[in-house]
Amino acid sequence: MATYKQPCFHCGEFIEGDSRLCPKCYSRSPFGYHCPACLKPVEKGQAVCSGCGRSLYVICPTCRQETFVGERCDACGAGLMIHCTNKRCGELQFFENINCIACGKKIKRKFGGK
Numbered sequence: 001m002a003t004y005k006q007p008c009f010h011c012g013e014f015i016e017g018d019s020r021l022c023p024k025c026y027s028r029s030p031f032g033y034h035c036p037a038c039l040k041p042v043e044k045g046q047a048v049c050s051g052c053g054r055s056l057y058v059i060c061p062t063c064r065q066e067t068f069v070g071e072r073c074d075a076c077g078a079g080l081m082i083h084c085t086n087k088r089c090g091e092l093q094f095f096e097n098i099n100c101i102a103c104g105k106k107i108k109r110k111f112g113g114k
């Protein structure tokens, strides 16, 4: 079946309907939000993930306000995604993840402190 283009959820660019990555804004979830733990699609406003029960609101490490688990903080706009610290992997994922969703290795945390 031919795929037709759909607008990216984040930047509005029309991209292939089966894209896993927006080529314009590099979003990993161009058609909506995903639970950062189990990757089930979730909607903004949901309190917890219906798949794994994880809370979908977190405290932003930059401004300390509560924000939805999107790619950016709702309050200050700071990015909430980090790259896997394993050089061969580098997969982009949610900052709270302890182990990389792609390679399974532990991620060195850069947040906190300061």
Ligand SMILES: [Zn+2]
Pocket: 008, 009, 010, 011, 012, 013, 022, 023, 024, 025, 026, 027, 030
């Ligand atoms: Zn985009």
Ligand SMILES: [Zn+2]
Pocket: 035, 036, 037, 038, 039, 040, 049, 050, 051, 052, 053, 054
């Ligand atoms: Zn989940």
Ligand SMILES: [Zn+2]
Pocket: 060, 061, 062, 063, 064, 065, 067, 073, 074, 075, 076, 077, 078
């Ligand atoms: Zn923030």
Ligand SMILES: [Zn+2]
Pocket: 084, 085, 086, 089, 090, 091, 100, 101, 102, 103, 104, 105
């Ligand atoms: Zn990794």
